[in-house]
Amino acid sequence: MTDPDGQSPRERYRAQLRAEIKQHAWEQIAAAGVPALSLNAIAKRMGMSGPALYRYFASRDELITALIRDAYRSLADTVRTAFDSGADLFGLAGVIRGWARSDPQRYFLIYGTPVPGYHAPDDITAISSEVMTVLLEACGALSAGSPATPFDSHLENHREWADGHPATAATLHRALSFWTRLHGVLSLELAGHFTGMAFDPELLITEEMETLPPR
Amino acid sequence: MTDPDGQSPRERYRAQLRAEIKQHAWEQIAAAGVPALSLNAIAKRMGMSGPALYRYFASRDELITALIRDAYRSLADTVRTAFDSGADLFGLAGVIRGWARSDPQRYFLIYGTPVPGYHAPDDITAISSEVMTVLLEACGALSAGSPATPFDSHLENHREWADGHPATAATLHRALSFWTRLHGVLSLELAGHFTGMAFDPELLITEEMETLPPR
DNA sequence: TGTACATCAGTGAACGCGCGTTCACTGATGTAC
């Protein structure tokens, strides 16, 4: 018997429990980092036996991959929604910073220290490029005639990654600067490297966004 | 019996073995990340029994702290030496990037995902501020009369962290932009987020450094 | 120079622990006729 979602009660229950497991996983990560993520510990917290979780995730790795996928999905949706609601680059910077600050561990799971040897499956890299697509759209169509910098001309020859996107080199440059500048402030802020420096990172970000190329 | 170093043979042997242990620790981290760092595994690789390492490091945590300290020390020395040899901000950016690329795991141990609840001892934060001191020196004495941006005036009121340093707000701003921009590109590059984008990060960094504030 | 003693590096056994994962199973839920 199926319901309007095309889901049987059992399927809905499965999805619900998968979500609950993931939520507990995030709590563990927030408490002690990714290395502390343990299927047995999650099961115990949920009042189940350890092996029960294997009905929902084939392995610890699969659970972590699911968390990474969710993180990218959440970021991509957040950014897309903001842009479609009319946000410009300043707005996007604020939205991304808010997203990151609301759950630093989720941010670091994506943009923090990479695990040696781990390679994300293709569908995840596809989601991550959604983010870049929005950034390119938000950077607008900058005229190709603007005075090209050396990096701009370099980008003319290395723009396969923006494949299909009708962005000029100046636009690519702007998007890359947006991304790297924002990430620079954000990751240092969230990692606590500004502790003891009492300035407001938001003001720094604002000014960094005001001075994006092309200038 | 002491030698010219003021070290007994035994002390020199201790120091040498501590260094050897740390080297094996770095190799383990490079191979599988910090979580995989295991005292027993290091001992086995060195042909010793596990408990022997406790003569050299009181615990796994103390070993990790020593690694972090060494990493900061190495960066601070590298930056200081380069600056004293006449490097400007461009030179420093190159030197820091080279330092990071020569051992990405060491870079991420410092600037990557923070471990929840871990607080570095005071001597380590002192070393990290050495780096900032060099940056401030390299940013030079910018005139206080340059057109102050909103962030500049904000910094006028929040500059305790540069305590004792006779830097203007414009200089602090310049140093912060240098640091965050460089870190933004570098951490994304080293984490592999540019994979598939065939551009050269060095050119992006160069241009980011050319457009540092004040402008 | 030799002897007595203290220092300390390293060993091997043992501790308790929690991990990921497998397996055979019970029992509840859903399906087909």
Place this chain on the structure above:
DNA sequence: TGTACATCAGTGAACGCGCGTTCACTGATGTAC
């Protein structure tokens, strides 16, 4: 509506493993007289 069967969630025991750390010890190295 009831009955027979299939599906699947969850359990408990067990596997082998490696971890950090402690302890009592052996034996080599250094020190004092």
